[in-house]
Amino acid sequence: MSTSSQHQNPAFSDGTPNTLAVLGFGKLASAIVRGCISTGFLKASDVVVWARSDARMAQAHALGLKLVDMKTCAHSGNALLLSIKPQFFSELAPQLSVPANTNVISVMAGWTSEQIATRLNVTHVIRAMPNVAAEVQAAVTALSIPKECAAPAREFAQKLFSSVGRVELLHESHLNAATAISSSGIAYLCLFIEALERAALQLGLPNDVAKNLSIDVLQGVAKSASTVAFDAATLRASVTSPNGTTAAALAVLNAGEFSQLITRAAQAAKDRAAELGQANQ
Ligand SMILES: NC(=O)c1ccc[n+]([C@@H]2O[C@H](COP(=O)([O-])OP(=O)(O)OC[C@H]3O[C@@H](n4cnc5c(N)ncnc54)[C@H](OP(=O)(O)O)[C@@H]3O)[C@@H](O)[C@H]2O)c1
Known part of the structure; x- marks a missing residue:
């Protein structure tokens, strides 16, 4: 060459x-x-x-x-x-x-x-x-x-x-904050899909179905998000009937401080980006 x-x-x-x-x-x-x-x-x-x-x-x-x-x-x-x-x-x-x-x-x-x-x-x-x-x-x-x-x-x-x-x-x-959300964020969402797939297997679904359903649900949200009126909290509320199946799942996630965990993860990514910058002084 x-x-x-x-x-x-x-x-x-x-x-x-x-x-x-x-x-x-x-x-x-x-x-x-x-x-x-x-x-x-x-x-x-x-x-x-x-x-x-x-x-x-x-x-x-x-x-x-x-x-x-x-x-x-x-x-x-x-x-x-x-x-x-x-x-x-x-x-x-x-x-x-x-x-x-x-x-x-x-x-x-x-x-x-x-x-x-x-x-x-x-x-x-x-x-x-x-x-x-x-x-x-x-x-x-x-x-x-x-x-x-x-x-x-x-x-x-x-x-x-x-x-x-x-x-x-x-x-x-x-x-650095944007890096923590939209660059590293790809990995957080992948981890979520992996976890959903594992949960699907645990619930007895076959391998291919577990994988397809977990990805399809993400694609559904992504398509909804591409509409002008999309608001994550509103969509979540609209699929969460009181005492329903989704409410049962969200109660577990909230008890595990899911939202706070994501905030801490993003903060760790932002802090690491700052550390890398300082190391280059
Ligand atoms: N991938 C992403 O999603 C993403 C997002 C934001 C920012 N970035 C940044 O984009 C840059 C490239 O990432 P990438 O994902 O494209 O990585 P990559 O696929 O691993 O490519 C890295 C490039 O750097 C070269 N390289 C590695 N060691 C080198 C050395 N000692 N001297 C000279 N060149 C060397 C590699 O050379 P050879 O392979 O030819 O040896 C390759 O061309 C990184 O700085 C990363 O922080 C990546």
């Missing part, structure tokens, strides 16, 4: 950042790039990629993306998407020479925009926290754009993440 050392001028020729360089091409970056190509926001030829492993480079090659080495990648796009594992950024940053006006967009958990800007010596860094549903273009991305960021760069970031779902613009001070 060949890599090209050719690079484009990173300066915004007409004020519009329209080439994307991607450092790290794992699950998330690959989902974002596929989303952008499928919506027509970017062409494959607009995207330059570096990943550490040949396997990831081969995936990028199969999508028709340009493959480059790490150093070339850092100055090959008007926008640079940082999508490597956060623990390796310290090691990589000193090797990268990123033009100061590059529109750096990071999805790395735990690195603040200021920390990244300092390490890369760039003027500003946009931070985004999508979730794994980007793979099916159903993500929600908490997006934090610094106020000094120019309009074209701002618009580029919004379109990039809109290609894989909905974007929620937030101040960076809310990003």
Whole structure:
């Protein structure tokens, strides 16, 4: 597999950042790039990629993306998407020479925009926290754009993440909380489905029925939630007759402080995100 050392001028020729360089091409970056190509926001030829492993480079090659080495990648796009594992950024940053006006967009958990800007010596860094549903273009991305960021760069970031779902613009001070809800939240819901499946088996349902019913119920709620008038408390109340079956189940969940447990779990995720940020000082 060949890599090209050719690079484009990173300066915004007409004020519009329209080439994307991607450092790290794992699950998330690959989902974002596929989303952008499928919506027509970017062409494959607009995207330059570096990943550490040949396997990831081969995936990028199969999508028709340009493959480059790490150093070339850092100055090959008007926008640079940082999508490597956060623990390796310290090691990589000193090797990268990123033009100061590059529109750096990071999805790395735990690195603040200021920390990244300092390490890369760039003027500003946009931070985004999508979730794994980007793979099916159903993500929600908490997006934090610094106020000094120019309009074209701002618009580029919004379109990039809109290609894989909905974007929620937030101040960076809310990003750790959003991570705890909508990124880590995927795992809480999966744990709930797993528990529901286990309960179904315990109640004597066959394996496939236990799995299907548990997923179907989530899909039903998700579809209801997509309606304008959806309100979780109202829907819950509407299926809870006094002294009925649902009321019996909810009494058990409330006795176990289910809601408080979720709050504590989300707080733990938010605290951990803050700790990771502090470790990068
Ligand atoms: N997945 C999500 O839902 C999600 C949500 C929000 C934020 N994020 C963030 O998105 C980033 C990527 O996550 P992912 O889920 O796509 O992970 P992933 O599939 O494991 O991909 C991680 C990428 O980082 C690269 N990498 C790992 N170790 C490296 C090293 N020592 N030096 C250079 N590159 C290295 C991997 O390279 P090779 O595999 O090529 O070796 C791969 O390209 C992470 O920073 C994560 O915090 C992910």
